[in-house]
Amino acid sequence: MSVSPLRHAHLDSRGRGRDPDFTARIFWLSLSLVLLWPLCVATEFRPWVLWEPDNRKVTVDFLASFWPLVYETEFMRMVARETWRTVAMATAGITLALVLAVPLSLVATRVLSLSALSGRMNRWPAVLRGCVRVTLIVLRSIPELVWALVFVRVVGLGPTAGVLAIALTYGGMLGKVYAEILESGESHSAHALMRNGGGRLQAFFYALLPSHAAELASYTVYRWECAIRSSVVLGFVGAGGLGQQLDNSMKMFNGGEVATLLLVFVFLVALADRASVWLRKALS
Amino acid sequence: MKPMTSRAPSSHAHREAANPPFKLPAPLWDARCWACWLTGAVLALVVASFASLDLDWAAFASMEAARSMMRFAAEFYPPDLSPKFLSKVAWAAWETLAMSALGTALAATIGLALAIPASRMSSQDPAWLRSPTRWLLNALRAIPELVWAALLLISAGLGPMAGTLALALHTSGVLGRLFSEAMENVPTGPGDALRTQGIGPLRVFAYATLPQVLPQLMSYTLYRWENNIRAAAVLGVVGAGGLGQLLSFNMGLFLMNKTATILGAMLLMVACVDALSFGLRRWLTR
Numbered sequence: 001m002s003v004s005p006l007r008h009a010h011l012d013s014r015g016r017g018r019d020p021d022f023t024a025r026i027f028w029l030s031l032s033l034v035l036l037w038p039l040c041v042a043t044e045f046r047p048w049v050l051w052e053p054d055n056r057k058v059t060v061d062f063l064a065s066f067w068p069l070v071y072e073t074e075f076m077r078m079v080a081r082e083t084w085r086t087v088a089m090a091t092a093g094i095t096l097a098l099v100l101a102v103p104l105s106l107v108a109t110r111v112l113s114l115s116a117l118s119g120r121m122n123r124w125p126a127v128l129r130g131c132v133r134v135t136l137i138v139l140r141s142i143p144e145l146v147w148a149l150v151f152v153r154v155v156g157l158g159p160t161a162g163v164l165a166i167a168l169t170y171g172g173m174l175g176k177v178y179a180e181i182l183e184s185g186e187s188h189s190a191h192a193l194m195r196n197g198g199g200r201l202q203a204f205f206y207a208l209l210p211s212h213a214a215e216l217a218s219y220t221v222y223r224w225e226c227a228i229r230s231s232v233v234l235g236f237v238g239a240g241g242l243g244q245q246l247d248n249s250m251k252m253f254n255g256g257e258v259a260t261l262l263l264v265f266v267f268l269v270a271l272a273d274r275a276s277v278w279l280r281k282a283l284s
Numbered sequence: 285m286k287p288m289t290s291r292a293p294s295s296h297a298h299r300e301a302a303n304p305p306f307k308l309p310a311p312l313w314d315a316r317c318w319a320c321w322l323t324g325a326v327l328a329l330v331v332a333s334f335a336s337l338d339l340d341w342a343a344f345a346s347m348e349a350a351r352s353m354m355r356f357a358a359e360f361y362p363p364d365l366s367p368k369f370l371s372k373v374a375w376a377a378w379e380t381l382a383m384s385a386l387g388t389a390l391a392a393t394i395g396l397a398l399a400i401p402a403s404r405m406s407s408q409d410p411a412w413l414r415s416p417t418r419w420l421l422n423a424l425r426a427i428p429e430l431v432w433a434a435l436l437l438i439s440a441g442l443g444p445m446a447g448t449l450a451l452a453l454h455t456s457g458v459l460g461r462l463f464s465e466a467m468e469n470v471p472t473g474p475g476d477a478l479r480t481q482g483i484g485p486l487r488v489f490a491y492a493t494l495p496q497v498l499p500q501l502m503s504y505t506l507y508r509w510e511n512n513i514r515a516a517a518v519l520g521v522v523g524a525g526g527l528g529q530l531l532s533f534n535m536g537l538f539l540m541n542k543t544a545t546i547l548g549a550m551l552l553m554v555a556c557v558d559a560l561s562f563g564l565r566r567w568l569t570r
Contacts, residue, residue, distance in 0.1 A: 036389065042382035043444040043525070050439055059439035088333035095330050141554045145430075145518040145528075146547065149535055154353055159337045233430045236522055243431075250434055258435075266426040282322075 065255025075257065078245070079264055086241035086268070089159050089234070090227035093166025094220070100171030101136075105178035108132040111187045111208065112200045133179070139172025148234045162239030166227050174223060181215050182208050218280040225276040232265055242268070359540035363548060373530065373549050380526035380553070383444050383519070384512040387451030392505045394452065395459030403464035405485065405493065406475060418464075424457025429515045433524040444525025451512050451519070462504045466497045503568075510561045517550050527553075 019025065039045070049055060106112065108129050115122040121129075144165045151161035182204075189207035194200065209216075235243020242265055249257035313320055398421060401413035433450035440446040474492040483491075520528025527550055534542040 032389075036386065039382040039386040039389075042379050043386050043448045045386060045445050045448055047445075047449075049441070049445070055439055055441070062438050085337065088337050091329055091333040092337055092339070095333070138551070141551055141558075142547070143514065143518045143550075145521055146531065146550070149521065149532065150356075153535070154356055155340070155349070158340075160339045163337065163339060229428060233428050236430060236434065246431065247434065250438070253438075262427065262431075265431075266423065269426050270422075279322075 062253060062255055065253070066259040068256060069260045069263070070254070070256035071260060075260070079242075079261065082240075082242050082245050083264060083268060085159060086231050086235070086243075087228060089162045089231040089239070089241055090166065090224060093163045093231065094170060094224050094227050096163065096167035097170035097174055097223075098220070100167060101174035101178055104132055104136060104171075104175040105182065106200075106204060108136065108175065108179040109182045109208075111183050111190055112194075112204060114194060114200065117191060117194060133176070136172045136175040136179075139168050140176060141172075142169065144169040144230050144234060145237060148237050148239050152238050157238040157240075159240040162231055162234040162241065165234060165239070166231060170223055170227055174220065177219055178216060181212050181219065185211060214283045218283045221276050221279045221283070225272045228272045229269060232268075356540075359538075360544040360547075362541060363544035364539075364541040365545065369542060369545065373527070373545055376527045376530045376546075377549055377553055379444050380516045380520075380528075381513065383448045383526055384451060384509060384516040387448045387516070388455060388505060388509040388512050390448070390452035391455035391459050391508070392501070394456035395463050396501070398456065398460040399463035399467060400489065402460060403467040405467065405489070406472060406479065409485075418461070421457045421460040421464075424453055425461065426457075427454065429454045429512075429519060430522060433519050434522045437523055442523045442525075447516060447519040447524030447526060450524060451516060455508050455512060459504060459508060463497075463501055466500045466504070467493055470496045506561070506564075510557055513557050514554055517553065 050059070110116060110121070110129060113121050113125055113129075115125055147165035147168050148161050151164045155161050155164070187208075189211070190203040193203040193207050198206075231239075231241055232243045232246075235241040235245070236247050238244060242261060246258065246261045246265070249261060398417055401411075402417035402421060404411040404414060429450050432453050433447050436446040436449050436453075440449060470493055474496065475488050478488045478492050516526050516528075518528045520526040520530065521532045523529060523532075527546055531543060531546045531550075534546065
């Protein structure tokens with residue numbers, strides 16, 4: 001955005017404004033269009049397909065069937081049950097993730113190393129910490145949907161696969177971030193305890209935990225909110241809950257049910273979002 | 285991890301023992317301590333969750349299940365590394381990358397277009413469309429990419445286009461909200477200077493607001509792109525193209541050797557993106 005040093009240099013002979021950055025804008029615009037072309041080819045991106053009469057008719061019919069919403073008693077009872085199952089899957093998954101993440105993050109935390117008190121950490125503890133870290137990163141980087149696909153094959157359709165998928169992915173995420181939180185900030189108090197003969201667990205409970213408790217708890221609450229969102233998605237591969245009902249209704253082109261389920265889902269996410277914001281504000 | 289520690293000491297002042305050095309610890313349960321109620325509620329939620337879900341631990345913890353799990357894991361080896369299949373996986377990975385890039389680019393455009401009506405540019409701006417646009421952005425954002433993809437399959441058909449559009453719709457909600465917040469928080473000086481000269485809102489936006497927020501918009505967009513690569517990898521599970529479609533196809537046919545290759549490719553891609561964004565951030569904040 002270079003501005004010409006000469007006043008009115010950007011005005012043409014008739015005194016109208018001319019864009020001083022005209023050439024640069026044209027250059028960047030055309031460059032990005034050239035770069036976008038191979039992407040459009042790779043993704044078979046042909047938006048005009050949406051306007052072809054056949055597709056348009058299907059879309060319009062489906063959208064038109066959204067109204068009226070379905071709200072029979074039986075259907076609503078099923079929706080309520082599945083909503084609770086979605087929340088329960090997220091909560092159970094996060095609980096199991098905590099069971100996995102807390103010990104692993106304690107092992108991975110470098111602040112709690114006794115040998116590092118006097119200079120460098122010994123070799124084997126360092127290797128162990130590195131291994132735990134890599135495990136956590138691998139657990140985290142396989143998406144929960146892929147875990148769910150695997151577990152659906154092993155334990156069959158149902159919430160068990162969803163809970164295990166959430167537990168493993170979120171166990172990795174929580175463990176990694178817990179270790180990072182525990183290592184951030186002041187470590188003097190923990191080191192002072194360990195130098196005076198305190199054990200590592202004592203150093204954790206009396207030095208690290210008090211100073212990081214609010215941050216740890218608020219991150220956990222945030223992840224619980226994320227788990228609710230992902231437990232809906234997990235239903236699409238057969239892990240039960242709202243997602244599975246949504247998938248069924250979509251496959252049957254039952255627009256009214258789809259609309260009701262989407263509304264319930266948006267409401268649930270908004271509620272979890274509010275609850276999480278409130279809890280995190282109360283914690284800090 | 286539960287918020288037991290944030291109990292207010294002042295409410296227990298009257299419980300102090302006669303001899304100050306030997307303070308009695310606060311009682312574990314106190315009806316006036318909201319942290320106790322909160323912890324109780326969280327515990328009740330956890331217990332109710334485990335009780336109401338019919339989780340079959342018996343099937344999972346038994347020897348037989350462990351054996352079937354081991355057999356299942358053993359089937360992954362050896363991964364299928366034949367050149368023909370590898371080129372297929374490479375094409376799917378490129379498709380995933382292209383889906384995420386194009387989806388993010390579309391989302392940045394739509395997000396910017398929606399962020400302008402969604403933000404109050406100046407104190408005189410009536411911003412009639414502010415709350416309806418924000419509702420629209422929230423709705424776009426609340427529905428996950430995978431649900432959008434499943435919905436769009438109906439009109440766009442199987443293939444990567446549905447996935448691209450799904451990423452674009454969800455991300456435009458996210459980016460639109462971030463963009464509008466960035467625009468509302470921009471210093472108003474340059475814009476006011478132009479406005480007092482009688483320059484119209486469009487040019488004020490192009491010459492005062494946009495140049496100031498552009499770096500922030502770019503960094504939000506790059507951050508979302510990183511997220512979208514991960515999301516694009518799994519979108520295919522519902523049939524929306526990319527690595528995910530290959531994965532669910534091969535897993536459905538129990539071709540575990542090929543599945544292992546695809547999983548490896550996914551992990552590699554995510555690791556590369558993580559390393560690249562970490563390096564880029566280090567380089568930018570240096």
